[in-house]
Amino acid sequence: MTAPVALTKKDFETANDVRWCPGCGDYAILANMQRTLPDLGIPREQTVFISGIGCSSRFPYYMNTYGFHTIHGRAPTIATGLKLSRPELSVWIITGDGDALSIGGNHLIHLLRRNPNVQLLLFNNRIYGLTKGQFSPTSEIGKKTKSSPMGTVDAPFNPIQLTLGAGASFVARSVDIEAKHLQDMLKRAHGHRGASFVEILQNCPIFNDGAFDAVTDKATKADIVLQLEHGKPMLYGKERNKGIRLVNGTLDVVTLGENGVTETDILVHDEANLSQAFLLGGLHLPVPVGVFYRVERPVYEDLLNGQVAEAKEKKGDGDLQQLVNGASTWTVP
Ligand code: SF4
Numbered sequence: 001m002t003a004p005v006a007l008t009k010k011d012f013e014t015a016n017d018v019r020w021c022p023g024c025g026d027y028a029i030l031a032n033m034q035r036t037l038p039d040l041g042i043p044r045e046q047t048v049f050i051s052g053i054g055c056s057s058r059f060p061y062y063m064n065t066y067g068f069h070t071i072h073g074r075a076p077t078i079a080t081g082l083k084l085s086r087p088e089l090s091v092w093i094i095t096g097d098g099d100a101l102s103i104g105g106n107h108l109i110h111l112l113r114r115n116p117n118v119q120l121l122l123f124n125n126r127i128y129g130l131t132k133g134q135f136s137p138t139s140e141i142g143k144k145t146k147s148s149p150m151g152t153v154d155a156p157f158n159p160i161q162l163t164l165g166a167g168a169s170f171v172a173r174s175v176d177i178e179a180k181h182l183q184d185m186l187k188r189a190h191g192h193r194g195a196s197f198v199e200i201l202q203n204c205p206i207f208n209d210g211a212f213d214a215v216t217d218k219a220t221k222a223d224i225v226l227q228l229e230h231g232k233p234m235l236y237g238k239e240r241n242k243g244i245r246l247v248n249g250t251l252d253v254v255t256l257g258e259n260g261v262t263e264t265d266i267l268v269h270d271e272a273n274l275s276q277a278f279l280l281g282g283l284h285l286p287v288p289v290g291v292f293y294r295v296e297r298p299v300y301e302d303l304l305n306g307q308v309a310e311a312k313e314k315k316g317d318g319d320l321q322q323l324v325n326g327a328s329t330w331t332v333p
Contacts, residue, residue, distance in 0.1 A: 007038040014064045025176035025202035026055060029123065030062055032179055036186045037065075040090070047090045050079045052099040055130045055204075056123040059094040073104025076111035076120065080300070083116045087301045090190070093120040098128045101137035101157050109166035112195050116300040119189045119196045122159060123176075125204035126211050133207035145207075159199045160281030160292055164274065169194035171277065172291045176202045177216055181227075181289060188291055194299055215287050228280065228290030233266040236286050243267075244283075251279050253286070 012034040020026045037047065047065040051057035053072040060067025066089075070078045075093045083091050093111075100108045100122050111120065127145065128134040134147035138159065142151040163171050170192040174185040182200065189196035201212045214224045222238040234244040241256045243266035254261045269290075270276060277293035312318075 007044070009034045009038060011044065012037050012064050014062055016061050018062055019058060020055060021206050023203075023205040024055070025125065025200075025204070026059070026123065028176045028179070029056075029121075029182070029200055029202065030059065032182045033063070033186060035179075036183045039187065040190055042090045046088065047092070048082065049092045049094055050075045050082070051094040052096075052104055053130070054096040054099040054128075055125075056094055056096040056202075057099060073099055073102070073107055075099070076104065076107040079118050079120075080111060080114065080116050083118055084301050084304060087117070087305065091116075091118040093118060095120065095122050096129075096136075097122065097124045097126060097138040097157075097159070098131075098136045101159065101162070105137070108163075112163055112166040112168040112197060114300040115167070115169050115194045115297060117193050117195070119186075119198070121186075121189075121198050121200055123200050123202040124159060125202045125208055126156075127204050127208035129204045129207055139208075158281060159197075161278055163197045164278050164281060164293060168197045168293070169295050169297050170196035170291070171281075171293045172197070173199045173201070173289045175212065175215055175289060176200055178289075185291070192294060194297060215289075224286055226283070226286035226288045228269050228271075228288050228292065230269055230271045230291065233263060233268050235263070235266060242286070244286075246276075246279075251283055 018027065018030070044065045049060040049063050049065060049067040051060050051069050052075040057069055060069050068078060075095055079091050079093045082089065095104065124138055126136060126138045126140070128136050133145055135143050135145045135152040135154070137157045139145065139152055140156055141153065144151050160171055160173060170189060172185050172189060174182040176182070185198050189198050201215060203209065203212055214220050222236070223242070226234060226236045226244065228234070236242050243254055243256060245252045245254050245261070245265050246267050254265070256263060267276070271291050271294045274293060280288045280292055
């Protein structure tokens, strides 16, 4: 038996012209995915990218794997069907805030509660890019766009809290241009057995430029971003002297040395703590990135395919025509 050939980033690239706008954050996400896949050791022919509609959904064209650019909001549904029939495949869903949280909101939450072993990456740029700049389900209140000239009055979805509420077994957040962190999150998502949800903050320089500048700017990010690490205290800041404390069930941002606060007061991150993950999901400053929550629970394809196997063992292979005919069919002479 010959050893599998080690793949490189180049093996996952295609000759197709990449048609995102210059400077779009999608380029960085694509490059990081192509860098990560060789480390996962999965053959290209066993890797599938499934997308819906939107700028991000062009992703499968640019991956030298199997891929399926499907219909608006329905990528989770098609991915579930594929995973049920071919559980050995590595299935990645690529979607955006418009695709997954508006028309596809229903499909997203049902994917997460069912928990098939797939990865879903939500590129969140807080705008509709492909249709040229309307407010999306994650646009902040008051945002002026072509479809909200006086500022949107819609309260935005919080993707982290929404997916935790839907029963997701793995919820994480990363940033398009944070290469190492994003690659780590992609690996963690892949390593989790169950539906993994990763929100990726993604800049759209054409219609919502700078939405995440504070999170990516070298001058500010240390004081803005909280890196969640399991088992470690939630400290951040240039001096690592700011932190998060739990007081009466709410999160409190504190500075070490002020008002008698010491490191022992700082909350330790626990990826298995759902209530804590929900609180962290609601935190706007600092902005938490990393794995908010992870739990092992039964996987959809195991349960459903297990039932099929059990039924076949008891009753033998089914007969589709007999099933269609049912018990009460008749012939009209
Ligand atoms: Fe990227 Fe925005 Fe252009 Fe879409 S419209 S390709 S999200 S920069």
